[in-house]
Amino acid sequence: MREKYANDPGGLDGNDDGGTLSAWYVFSALGFYPVNPCSEYYMIGSPIFERAHVRVGDGAILTVTAENASWENIYVQSVALNGEPLEVSWFRYDDIADGGTLAFVMGPEPSDWGRAKFPSER
Numbered sequence: 001m002r003e004k005y006a007n008d009p010g011g012l013d014g015n016d017d018g019g020t021l022s023a024w025y026v027f028s029a030l031g032f033y034p035v036n037p038c039s040e041y042y043m044i045g046s047p048i049f050e051r052a053h054v055r056v057g058d059g060a061i062l063t064v065t066a067e068n069a070s071w072e073n074i075y076v077q078s079v080a081l082n083g084e085p086l087e088v089s090w091f092r093y094d095d096i097a098d099g100g101t102l103a104f105v106m107g108p109e110p111s112d113w114g115r116a117k118f119p120s121e122r
Contacts, residue, residue: 030054030064031104032091042096044089044114046074047104060099066106073106076113089114 027033031047047066054062079086082100096102 040093041090056096062096062099064102066104068106072108075107075110077105077107077111079104
């Protein structure tokens with residue numbers, strides 16, 4: 001995200017006519033992104049915001065928080081989805097369709113969090 005998106009002529013690699021790359025950036029900045037447009041899965045990434053609110057449908061709001069988020073603290077230490085620890089590095093759309101919370105704790109070094117294979121059962 002830091003290397004491929006900038007406010008200059010080379011700031012957006014590839015063809016973004018359909019907005020796909022820009023949409024990926026917005027999702028990634030929130031700390032998760034869809035694996036592909038036809039999948040129900042979202043992969044966990046590295047959020048850049050300390051707090052964001054996302055309308056996920058029918059007035060439902062997903063609140064994303066990232067404790068210690070900074071350019072230095074890019075590694076996920078833990079994630080909780082609706083108050084429950086998330087042990088895998090993905091979740092399904094149904095997990096957030098009614099809103100809720102996605103809470104990250106970030107740190108400066110890699111952790112053992114999220115090493116389960118995709119898409120194993122939670």
